[in-house]
Amino acid sequence: MSEGGLGAPTRHPLDWKNPEFYDEAKLDAELRRVFDICHGCRRCFNLCDSFPRLFDLVDASPNGELNTVESKDFKPVVDACTLCDMCYMTKCPYVPPHEFNLDFPHLMLRYRAVEAKKGEVDLADRELAKTDRNGRLASYIAPLANFATNSANKTARGLVEKYVGLDKEAWLPKYASKSFEERAKEEPVAVNREAPAAGRKAVIYATCFANFNEPDIGLAARAVLARNGVETEVLHPHCCGMPLLEQGNIAEVAESARIVAAALRPWIRKGYDIVALVPSCALMLKSEWPLILPDDADVKLLAKATFDLSEYVVGIARKEGLAPGLAPVATGGVALHISCHSRAQNMGQKARELLKLIPEANLQVIERCSGHGGSWGYKTENFETALKVGAPVARQAAEGGKAIVTSECPLAGLHIAQGVDRLDGGKEKPRLYSHPIQLLAEAYGL
Structure with a gap:
């Protein structure tokens, strides 16, 4: 429900075919309108790094207001957005149908669309986004690709960081030889x-x-x-x-x-x-x-x-009811992370319900951003920030003492596991499952 009304939050189609969508003066005016509202509200202060950057930027301006902030200084705020949609879905009281008509993630997307139209997306980033091509090529040489991208391989990862921009310390997903x-x-x-x-x-x-x-x-x-x-x-x-x-x-x-x-x-x-x-x-x-x-x-x-x-x-x-045959698994319990893009689907904690189908399920549910944000969290300029944003999730998973950690988002799960690994708690680290469905399959003995 939006603040001041009973209407359910709604979202407008992206007007990306309209030339005005790419008009930089109009974009700047909308950024200033929205940023001014956000600066006065601050409900999203703990969601991601975009909002602390925005608030600090304005607070440090000559008069503490947005009108003395230069537009060129907006870029770090935009760059920190991972398009997780959590501000829109869980925090913002001013989303449509509220008259303020605020959609922060899609405004950040518009800014990036203007950058893309001007050819300002790095070549390395454009190539990384070709996931089908990259996956097919890497599958042919999976052992070599996995060797080169292993964080323990300092030489190869140093080259990957230099030429591709992926932080040499980040745990990267492995490739399979067969799709x-x-x-x-x-x-x-x-x-x-x-x-x-x-x-x-x-x-x-x-x-x-x-x-x-x-x-x-x-x-x-x-x-x-x-x-x-x-x-x-x-x-x-x-x-x-x-x-x-x-x-x-x-x-x-x-x-x-x-x-x-x-x-x-x-x-x-x-x-x-x-x-x-x-x-x-x-x-x-x-x-x-x-x-x-x-x-x-x-x-x-x-x-x-x-x-x-x-x-x-x-x-x-x-x-209909599930087929019989489920047996208890995961002695020691499961720390379950509810991913941002699961929450953005507005369907409830379906992963929690899924694992509760397993007899004697021992769950710790963590509903907070892992900090990863897709490929964003792998980038050299973002990696430490990603770990910082995800630190509360890693701490909860570590302190919960469960034997297994999992998330419906496999990239988030890997990032959380690395966050847990960095904590010096002296406890045994939980095993990572890439998706909760694997635990249900185990419970069926499959």
Whole structure:
């Protein structure tokens, strides 16, 4: 509910095809309008580094007000935004339909879109955003790629930092020699036709990360769904475009949306649900794409048919009931991080509900930003800030003493594990699971 009214928060489509969207004078006027409201409110002070930077910037100005801040000094505020949407979704009282009509993340996106249109995105960043290409190439030489990107390899990582801009200390995800799509073709699963949910059909949208980095997430999801009677197909037509969105390249995100939506349309028409394995990708399909292409029929159809993985499994449990056979696992308990892009889907703590399906579940739920922000947290100029923002999550996970730590966002989970590793607590470090679905698969003995 927005402050001063009973209307539910809503969001306007991005007017990215309008030339005024890229008008720098109009952008500056809107930045000043919004920053002035934020500076007077300060409810978002503890969400990310954008807001402390903004407040410090204004407080240090000659008169302590925004009118004596130079526009060129806004860039660090914009650069610190990870587009997590938590200010919009959880803190801001001035989102539409409030008359202030404030959408901080999409304003930061507009700033970056202007930068992108002017050719100001670094070449290295543009290349890093080509996740499908990078994943396919790295899979051919996975052992070598993983050796070169291991943080213990100081020489190689020093070169990666120098030429690519990824901090040499950051734990980077590994690459798999075979993609999830390939393994799904080679490793058939038997669908349990006696399960309460038998008859359901779903396309698993593999996502770049599960496809090229962590196929075990997809394999666990497919096995759990098969045990529960769900017939599945595994497809990865194209990246969802989240890395491109972070850079303000909205036109290429729109093209990604058209490609994926067109590829999945026939499956939806045949009665298949679409299940995205990573929250960021689910958010793109459900929410961001319809705001970028509000008149595209395929995008609208896909948005209505898409489910986050945890959301989908919990939906089966609620509607039909899960197949029997779950046994206790994870002796020592689980520290569960609720990722920002899970929260931004406005679906509740579905990962918590998922793990509560396991008998004798011993959960510690942490609902706060991990600080990672996708590729943002790997960058040399952001890495220490990312660890600082995520430090409260790492401390909670360390002090909770659970045997396992996991997050629906695998990048957030890896970042939290590194934060825990940096703490000098003398305790045994929790084991990292890339997604809670892997624990459910274990509980089924899969």
